Amino acid sequence: MADSHRRTSMATELEGTLLISGSLFPYFLLVALEAGGPLRALALLAVYPLAALLGAAFFSDELPLLAMTFLSTAGLPAADVAAVARATLPRFFLADLRATAFRAMARNATGERLVVTRLPRLLAEPFVREFLGDDVILSGAELRVFGTRLTGTVTSPPGIAGTLVAVLRGRDKIVDVGLCCAGDQPEFLLLCQERRVVSSPEKTPSPATPLPRSEYPKPLVFHDGRLVRRPEPVTCLAILLWVPLGVVLSVTRLLLGFLPHGAGLLIAAATGFQIRADLAGAASPATRGGHRRRRGTLFACNHQTLMDPVILSTVLRRKVTAVTYSLSSFSELIAPIPTVRLTRDRRRDSSIMEAELTRGDLVVCPEGTTCREAYLLRFSPLFAEIAAGGDVTPTAVRAGGEMFHGSTVRGYKWLDSVFFLMNPSPWYEIRLLVPVATAGDGGDGGVSSRDVANSVQKMIGDELGFECTGLTRRDKYRMIAGHDGVDARSSPALERKEDARNA
Numbered sequence: 001m002a003d004s005h006r007r008t009s010m011a012t013e014l015e016g017t018l019l020i021s022g023s024l025f026p027y028f029l030l031v032a033l034e035a036g037g038p039l040r041a042l043a044l045l046a047v048y049p050l051a052a053l054l055g056a057a058f059f060s061d062e063l064p065l066l067a068m069t070f071l072s073t074a075g076l077p078a079a080d081v082a083a084v085a086r087a088t089l090p091r092f093f094l095a096d097l098r099a100t101a102f103r104a105m106a107r108n109a110t111g112e113r114l115v116v117t118r119l120p121r122l123l124a125e126p127f128v129r130e131f132l133g134d135d136v137i138l139s140g141a142e143l144r145v146f147g148t149r150l151t152g153t154v155t156s157p158p159g160i161a162g163t164l165v166a167v168l169r170g171r172d173k174i175v176d177v178g179l180c181c182a183g184d185q186p187e188f189l190l191l192c193q194e195r196r197v198v199s200s201p202e203k204t205p206s207p208a209t210p211l212p213r214s215e216y217p218k219p220l221v222f223h224d225g226r227l228v229r230r231p232e233p234v235t236c237l238a239i240l241l242w243v244p245l246g247v248v249l250s251v252t253r254l255l256l257g258f259l260p261h262g263a264g265l266l267i268a269a270a271t272g273f274q275i276r277a278d279l280a281g282a283a284s285p286a287t288r289g290g291h292r293r294r295r296g297t298l299f300a301c302n303h304q305t306l307m308d309p310v311i312l313s314t315v316l317r318r319k320v321t322a323v324t325y326s327l328s329s330f331s332e333l334i335a336p337i338p339t340v341r342l343t344r345d346r347r348r349d350s351s352i353m354e355a356e357l358t359r360g361d362l363v364v365c366p367e368g369t370t371c372r373e374a375y376l377l378r379f380s381p382l383f384a385e386i387a388a389g390g391d392v393t394p395t396a397v398r399a400g401g402e403m404f405h406g407s408t409v410r411g412y413k414w415l416d417s418v419f420f421l422m423n424p425s426p427w428y429e430i431r432l433l434v435p436v437a438t439a440g441d442g443g444d445g446g447v448s449s450r451d452v453a454n455s456v457q458k459m460i461g462d463e464l465g466f467e468c469t470g471l472t473r474r475d476k477y478r479m480i481a482g483h484d485g486v487d488a489r490s491s492p493a494l495e496r497k498e499d500a501r502n503a
Contacts, residue, residue, distance in 0.1 A: 012179035014117035032072040074152025088225035246422035257336035274427040277315035296361040301395035303365035305406035328414035368473040384452035391435040
């Protein structure tokens, strides 16, 4: 009778079953690149083919695994590797998640679920905990730590079956159900009473179906890392061969910003930089107050990369001043438009922006930071207070590239624009929406600056098909970097003060 009420246990291998691909190289490469740097990633790329050949020659799956583990983690701070596992790897895991296997695991949510992996536990655990569930038991090798740094070796028993046996040790039962793919015989299946196939041979001519984004256990809003594509060995080789030409193209495209706007647009298109603009919304301005006519136009845009204000200035064919919080000195140096640094002191920032708006056009990014996915962060209402009695022009921005992301949290931020322009065909879309009239200085009809900010956010979200959220810059930095993201040149006290006022 007790057995009839026992929770059903289910086990699956992470790579090759729960994930479509069984290759571990991309994840080790990401750790080597993001936590160790390009030289370590190049070393891994160079050694991997030899390790794989030796493993095949000696019929050993462990040899290439141990080599990749050592090359990608040896000598690195454990905290840095953990940060990459938390902020970079989940996006690639989710993109490769097999729909049938995930749904089978989800149906057993009330039972005991075990995931076994050949990856070191440190690399897989953040993804498993965040997107599969805190109750999932993860079986994987443990990395040795000396002080605060990794030695590149493992302490756990080798092999999938060995780690699962360690998890089950001391219990009087084995696993009820083991998930697998047709034709595969993972070692851990020897510990399972029943085998359940999540893909059949008849369907092998067509590729396995990844889990749709709409079925993700929770939205993927924030992630870090420079690479856009999953770094398989061939992809890494292509990127390596492209980098020299990419650097030349990036420098050329940066210099184009200093040319007259018309010439810059034509030459940019010749280099493969695609810029599309829809300025129709600006042709239907809302009624403006007479005392505001001498002011410039205030543009409020969502934030994709550091180049947002530059591209806006280019398509408008006039100078636009950009306000920033933590722009690097190098980025300020190469900026072809005026930039003004804010202080995170609300009163001082308000005065600075008011003064700049009286001199000419001003562009602000109320999110305060970039967001790579189809989400908009909370818009700070400060821009609406500055425009009190005047208009705000909502500006919808989309940008992308095939190889490199143009933003980072843990990497070198001063290289953001360089990496973005290194893409073979980077692209930008700018759409000016119908200007929004704001309330006067004393308020008008109960419309607050927060209402205006939310309205502008919704207009941009509807135009782009992005989801509006209440997440902030602080949420992003806490998730990716483990801190509040306050620039060293800003005061933490002022940051807390401003967040309290925005709440």
